[in-house]
Amino acid sequence: xxxxxxxxxxxxxxxxxxxxxxxxxxxxxxxxxxxxxxxxxxxxxxxxxxxxxxxxxxxxxxxxxxxxxxxxxxxxxxxxxxxxxxxxxxxxxxxxxxxxxxxxxxxxxxxxxxxxxxxxxxxxxxxxxxxxxxxxxxxxxxxxxxxxxxxxxxxxxxxxxxxxxxxxxxxxxxxxxxxxxxxxxxxxxxxxxxxxxxxxxxxxxxxxxxxxxxxxxxxxxxxxxxxxxxxxxxxxxxxxxxxxxxxxxxxxxxxxxxxxxxxxxxxxxxxxxxxxxxxxxxxxxxxx
Amino acid sequence: xxxxxxxxxxxxxxxxxxxxxxxxxxxxxxxxxxxxxxxxxxxxxxxxxxxxxxxxxxxxxxxxxxxxxxxxxxxxxxxxxxxxxxxxxxxxxxxxxxxxxxxxxxxxxxxxxxxxxxxxxxxxxxxxxxxxxxxxxxxxxxxxxxxxxxxxxxxxxxxxxxxxxxxxxxxxxxxxxxxxxxxxxxxxxxxxxxxxxxxxxxxxxxxxxxxxxxxxxxxxxxxxxxxxxxxxxxxxxxxxxxxxxxxxxxxxxxxxxxxxxxxxxxxxxxxxxxxxxxxxxxxxxxxx
Numbered sequence: 215x216x217x218x219x220x221x222x223x224x225x226x227x228x229x230x231x232x233x234x235x236x237x238x239x240x241x242x243x244x245x246x247x248x249x250x251x252x253x254x255x256x257x258x259x260x261x262x263x264x265x266x267x268x269x270x271x272x273x274x275x276x277x278x279x280x281x282x283x284x285x286x287x288x289x290x291x292x293x294x295x296x297x298x299x300x301x302x303x304x305x306x307x308x309x310x311x312x313x314x315x316x317x318x319x320x321x322x323x324x325x326x327x328x329x330x331x332x333x334x335x336x337x338x339x340x341x342x343x344x345x346x347x348x349x350x351x352x353x354x355x356x357x358x359x360x361x362x363x364x365x366x367x368x369x370x371x372x373x374x375x376x377x378x379x380x381x382x383x384x385x386x387x388x389x390x391x392x393x394x395x396x397x398x399x400x401x402x403x404x405x406x407x408x409x410x411x412x413x414x415x416x417x418x419x420x421x422x423x424x425x426x427x428x429x430x431x432x433x434x435x436x437x438x439x440x441x442x443x444x445x446x447x448x449x450x451x452x453x454x455x456x457x458x459x460x461x462x463x464x465x466x467x468x469x470x471x472x473x474x475x476x477x478x479x480x481x482x483x484x485x486x487x488x489x490x491x492x493x494x495x496x497x498x499x500x501x502x
Numbered sequence: 503x504x505x506x507x508x509x510x511x512x513x514x515x516x517x518x519x520x521x522x523x524x525x526x527x528x529x530x531x532x533x534x535x536x537x538x539x540x541x542x543x544x545x546x547x548x549x550x551x552x553x554x555x556x557x558x559x560x561x562x563x564x565x566x567x568x569x570x571x572x573x574x575x576x577x578x579x580x581x582x583x584x585x586x587x588x589x590x591x592x593x594x595x596x597x598x599x600x601x602x603x604x605x606x607x608x609x610x611x612x613x614x615x616x617x618x619x620x621x622x623x624x625x626x627x628x629x630x631x632x633x634x635x636x637x638x639x640x641x642x643x644x645x646x647x648x649x650x651x652x653x654x655x656x657x658x659x660x661x662x663x664x665x666x667x668x669x670x671x672x673x674x675x676x677x678x679x680x681x682x683x684x685x686x687x688x689x690x691x692x693x694x695x696x697x698x699x700x701x702x703x704x705x706x707x708x709x710x711x712x713x714x715x716x717x718x719x720x721x722x723x724x725x726x727x728x729x730x731x732x733x734x735x736x737x738x739x740x741x742x743x744x745x746x747x748x749x750x751x752x753x754x755x756x757x758x759x760x761x762x763x764x765x766x767x768x769x770x771x772x773x774x775x776x777x778x779x780x781x782x783x784x785x786x787x788x789x790x
Contacts (some may be wrong), residue, residue, distance in 0.1 A: 233562065255709075262609040336712060337712075338712070346710075348710055350707055350708060371710055376700070380699060383693075383694070383697040383698075383700060384704050384707060384708070386693065387690040387691070387694045387697075387699070387704050387708060387712045388711070388712075390530065391578070391683075391690040391713035391718065392685065392712050394682050395682060395683050395691065396682075397681065397682050397759045398514055398678055398682015398683055398685075400762075401682065401755070401756070401760055402679040402682075404755055405671075405678060405749075405753075407757070408753040408755040409671040409675075409753055411664060411671055411672060411675070412663070415674050416663070418661075419636060419661045420636075420638075420658055420672070420679060420711065421622045422658075423622060423629075423636050424626070424680050424717065425676045425679035425680045425683070426715065426716040427714065427715035427716065427717075427779075428712050429712070430511040430679065433774070446582075455521075459695075461697070462696075465693075465697055467692055467693040467787070468689070468692065468787045469689050470610055470685075470785070471682075471685045472689055474759065478758070479663075497631055499756045500517060500757060
């Protein structure tokens with residue numbers, strides 16, 4: 215199938231690669247042109263100068279960019295993807311952005327006969343590289359079924375959660391659950407150190423019971439050794455929490471913990487540590 | 503072996519039962535006498551009028567009571583366990599109390615040749631009934647090795663964490679990790695409901711990734727259906743968080759999340775909902 219992929223960051227670069235490896239004819243676009251050239255040097259496919267040019271002739275256009283404004287920029291205007299897309303095609307957005315911008319772009323696309331899916335992902339850079347992402351999708355059932363076999367190139371689980379916006383809302387729930395786990399774990403591990411316990415042994419014991427979590431199984435070790443040069447940056451998680459808090463301002467949800475942790479991430483950023491993995495929350499406790 | 507068990511609550515009652523079933527000669531004591539009679543009606547063993555009487559002749563005396571003062575009450579004074587114990591015997595405390603009271607009683611016991619183990623447990627009432635508790639122990643290695651085969655009657659994992667107090671400190675880490683997970687999950691699920699998502703489907707999807715936790719796997723369903731008449735009471739968890747916060751006041755650990763959730767539990771209690779399972783934290787968000 216002829217497809218386009220807009221945004222070749224840590225996630226998009228390998229995802230677009232899986233599409234090419236899956237036999238699709240991929241045209242890529244990236245704001246910084248050198249990344250697109252690095253991609254074409256490594257994969258079958260070509261690079262376009264604008265999102266519109268990349269989108270031309272594609273049955274499905276994928277995007278994976280930074281935030282609401284980045285997304286609007288690659289989608290709208292004369293050089294945007296919608297300008298190059300024909301009626302009857304699909305735009306699938308893998309960015310983590312607001313549910314509002316998903317609905318906004320879906321409405322604009324609908325006027326031109328372009329179907330929209332919001333399809334944020336989880337699984338991190340490893341998941342993207344190994345093609346085992348989890349994809350949470352909002353949109354129409356029939357559109358979902360058309361896109362799904364293509365998305366399968368880089369996903370282990372692809373689930374339709376509801377109408378446009380439902381994918382983003384699901385991703386928000388995911389992030390809230392993650393940060394609660396991480397902050398609790400951070401406080402527990404920092405406390406263990408202060409208390410003179412062997413933190414590794416503590417984790418070994420408590421991970422068998424009700425305190426267990428994916429983060430404990432996979433990140434307690436790196437948190438204890440103070441290794442944060444990998445993974446999902448604190449600044450990115452903070453961007454996501456901003457989306458959660460803005461959505462909650464509209465739907466009335468109460469998020470006392472999420473708001474507190476958002477401020478912890480603000481402190482990390484103010485200390486110049488925003489590029490560290492989001493488990494670096496523990497540094498606010500161990501190196502205050 | 504001749505043993506005693508002091509405190510026949512939700513946990514102690516089945517634990518003492520496992521000791522009897524394991525072939526030990528058990529004498530029980532409970533503040534409310536009727537519970538002790540219910541126990542002897544069901545198990546081999548006898549009931550004593552005071553902790554001192556129960557402890558007389560026992561090689562190991564176990565306790566599982568409510569808080570620091572309850573523990574002092576069954577241990578100290580003319581009617582307390584230490585008064586009935588001989589030199590060379592062991593007192594093993596399964597209560598969740600402060601590390602300070604463990605050290606205090608260990609020092610008093612040492613003067614009488616009584617060895618002390620702090621040995622708080624996790625695994626809940628189910629774990630106690632099925633004899634699969636996790637036991638986190640503080641004390642001397644040789645004492646630990648003497649008590650361990652007896653504790654094995656109701657435990658799946660028994661680990662020596664360090665000197666007296668280390669068991670309690672480990673349990674504190676466990677509780678901090680639990681409440682972080684629960685509050686994050688509560689905010690996520692309440693948000694999902696507000697956002698019009700199918701919360702069960704959301705959990706199905708996100709529990710495959712970095713948001714996964716034991717609490718999500720085992721409690722999201724009951725939280726969604728609003729079922730809280732079981733499990734570990736909010737008031738008990740709040741008691742435990744009080745211990746964590748008091749210890750942190752001494753060792754200097756920073757616990758912003760733990761402090762916030764302690765206040766959430768205070769609100770639950772003020773609403774008359776302190777007896778509900780600790781996952782009832784979600785009610786502060788869904789029924790504020």
